[in-house]
Amino acid sequence: VGETTCDGKKKVYEIFNSYIPTYIMEVPQKKDPKQRELWLKEVELFKEKMEKEAGVKITPEVLGEKIKLINARRKALERLYEFRKNSPPPISGKDALLVSQIAFYDDPERFISKVNELCDELEERVKNGKGVVEPTAPRILVSGCPMVVPNWKLHHIVETSGAIVVCEETCTGTRYFDTPCVDDTPTDIDGQLQAIADRYLNIKCSCFTPNDDRIDQIIKFARDYKADGVIYYTLQFCLTYNVEYEKVKRALNKEGIPLLKIETDYSREDTGQLKTRVEGFLERLS
Amino acid sequence: VGETTCDGKKKVYEIFNSYIPTYIMEVPQKKDPKQRELWLKEVELFKEKMEKEAGVKITPEVLGEKIKLINARRKALERLYEFRKNSPPPISGKDALLVSQIAFYDDPERFISKVNELCDELEERVKNGKGVVEPTAPRILVSGCPMVVPNWKLHHIVETSGAIVVCEETCTGTRYFDTPCVDDTPTDIDGQLQAIADRYLNIKCSCFTPNDDRIDQIIKFARDYKADGVIYYTLQFCLTYNVEYEKVKRALNKEGIPLLKIETDYSREDTGQLKTRVEGFLERLS
Numbered sequence: 001v002g003e004t005t006c007d008g009k010k011k012v013y014e015i016f017n018s019y020i021p022t023y024i025m026e027v028p029q030k031k032d033p034k035q036r037e038l039w040l041k042e043v044e045l046f047k048e049k050m051e052k053e054a055g056v057k058i059t060p061e062v063l064g065e066k067i068k069l070i071n072a073r074r075k076a077l078e079r080l081y082e083f084r085k086n087s088p089p090p091i092s093g094k095d096a097l098l099v100s101q102i103a104f105y106d107d108p109e110r111f112i113s114k115v116n117e118l119c120d121e122l123e124e125r126v127k128n129g130k131g132v133v134e135p136t137a138p139r140i141l142v143s144g145c146p147m148v149v150p151n152w153k154l155h156h157i158v159e160t161s162g163a164i165v166v167c168e169e170t171c172t173g174t175r176y177f178d179t180p181c182v183d184d185t186p187t188d189i190d191g192q193l194q195a196i197a198d199r200y201l202n203i204k205c206s207c208f209t210p211n212d213d214r215i216d217q218i219i220k221f222a223r224d225y226k227a228d229g230v231i232y233y234t235l236q237f238c239l240t241y242n243v244e245y246e247k248v249k250r251a252l253n254k255e256g257i258p259l260l261k262i263e264t265d266y267s268r269e270d271t272g273q274l275k276t277r278v279e280g281f282l283e284r285l286s
Numbered sequence: 287v288g289e290t291t292c293d294g295k296k297k298v299y300e301i302f303n304s305y306i307p308t309y310i311m312e313v314p315q316k317k318d319p320k321q322r323e324l325w326l327k328e329v330e331l332f333k334e335k336m337e338k339e340a341g342v343k344i345t346p347e348v349l350g351e352k353i354k355l356i357n358a359r360r361k362a363l364e365r366l367y368e369f370r371k372n373s374p375p376p377i378s379g380k381d382a383l384l385v386s387q388i389a390f391y392d393d394p395e396r397f398i399s400k401v402n403e404l405c406d407e408l409e410e411r412v413k414n415g416k417g418v419v420e421p422t423a424p425r426i427l428v429s430g431c432p433m434v435v436p437n438w439k440l441h442h443i444v445e446t447s448g449a450i451v452v453c454e455e456t457c458t459g460t461r462y463f464d465t466p467c468v469d470d471t472p473t474d475i476d477g478q479l480q481a482i483a484d485r486y487l488n489i490k491c492s493c494f495t496p497n498d499d500r501i502d503q504i505i506k507f508a509r510d511y512k513a514d515g516v517i518y519y520t521l522q523f524c525l526t527y528n529v530e531y532e533k534v535k536r537a538l539n540k541e542g543i544p545l546l547k548i549e550t551d552y553s554r555e556d557t558g559q560l561k562t563r564v565e566g567f568l569e570r571l572s
Contacts, residue, residue, distance in 0.1 A: 004315040011529035013495070026315050029290040029296060239297065
């Protein structure tokens with residue numbers, strides 16, 4: 001299953017489809033009522049497709065349960081991120097990133113229970129004033145493209161340079177849980193599908209235009225997580241985040257929030273170069 | 287006025303908008319009935335916007351005239367391209383490209399009359415067996431991204447290397463006139479807007495998914511224009527044409543049509559390098 005969020009993905013799914021059947025959902029680019037209507041239709045068609053492929057009927061009872069389950073997963077991650085606002089944070093950015101990456105493929109019930117266990121431990125650490133860095137370590141908010149396993153490159157560089165990543169404003173970070181949960185009150189299929197469609201259309205990904213809410217979020221997170229600086233992280237193929245940087249830069253300059261832009265890929269070749277740039281940025285913050 | 291055809295344009299319009307108000311129309315990515323409905327709505331909203339901005343009322347009489355006028359422009363270009371199927375062609379690719387580029391900003395009535403005058407002259411040349419190259423010169427079909435003034439780089443390289451460009455399968459070439467004209471039979475506004483929406487949604491640009499009709503077109507044009515080879519032309523930022531190349535390559539290999547891919551930009555820096563590659567390709571054709 002693919003979607004039309006960005007050009008790179010949209011066109012690569014066509015090639016995937018020549019190897020394995022790939023079903024495409026159209027994600028609209030604007031968020032007006034007519035666009036919401038199209039997106040809702042795509043969600044409904046996807047439900048029908050799933051029923052046909054799996055030979056099952058999706059009932060409001062089962063769908064309602066699953067909505068609650070996935071909302072609980074979002075809440076577990078939200079609880080985890082909350083601890084990172086402490087100074088010093090009781091967990092490193094790299095560990096927190098790994099947890100949020102695992103959310104995408106682990107069994108949800110196991111994941112929720114394990115993350116809550118971890119959070120209980122973090123609660124103890126915070127009570128006892130235990131952190132993973134000195135309270136003076138520069139705090140970094142990472143903002144931009146998602147990072148999937150095994151992509152820990154930027155976090156590793158930042159956290160071996162004396163700083164700590166306190167939050168990821170990405171689709172593998174806050175955008176996964178901070179966009180309000182799916183409304184779990186509807187008890188009929190139509191209402192449930194509407195709630196799902198609304199929740200996903202509300203994500204502040206740069207594939208949408210305009211996407212100014214994201215800029216407000218970055219500034220809010222920089223404050224909430226007491227970030228000393230923001231590293232804007234884009235992958236080379238990702239035009240939308242690359243161009244959206246211009247608006248983010250203007251807004252953050254206005255707020256006086258230090259900003260570094262990094263454009264990279266999944267290879268290790270530029271690690272040395274990136275480390276030099278990150279170290280230079282951290283010097284500016286101290 | 288901008289649109290959401292590709293990520294690069296979609297996001298740059300946001301920056302334009304911070305300098306000058308930029309109105310965005312959402313072009314859907316798929317071409318299913320629900321997508322057509324969204325696009326029709328966008329065309330209707332755009333009409334309303336134009337009426338408001340210009341303080342006029344768009345009547346079916348005036349819109350009907352304009353539809354006929356722009357269709358006549360398409361037909362003039364179609365007539366011009368038809369002459370390029372001759373061997374040898376009576377007009378160079380660079381001259382034909384310039385004519386189709388001018389279509390985008392010249393006064394339509396003047397343009398139509400001047401192009402038809404030119405075509406009368408070309409008709410004479412063909413009758414007298416006059417061509418711009420020897421009949422043995424390799425014939426090239428260019429396929430891919432649009433070329434706007436002053437972009438004649440590839441054509442200049444090809445035509446100073448002993449070959450001739452006989453057709454452009456691009457949005458500044460065949461896609462401008464070969465997609466059937468707007469249906470000019472409706473006499474009411476709703477029918478006219480539907481005809482306009484349908485015509486534009488029918489364009490075979492790589493921003494759509496899937497876009498397999500384009501591949502059929504390339505093969506058809508290669509035959510109709512008796513091309514000895516195809517040069518696939520993409521601009522660096524244009525992910526959709528870049529990725530769609532994979533499918534085109536498979537299809538053209540299967541048909542035994544020689545193919546060269548060129549990725550470039552508007553600068554002159556790679557001219558020498560491109561010339562070497564084009565010359566190597568032309569040697570393969572002879």
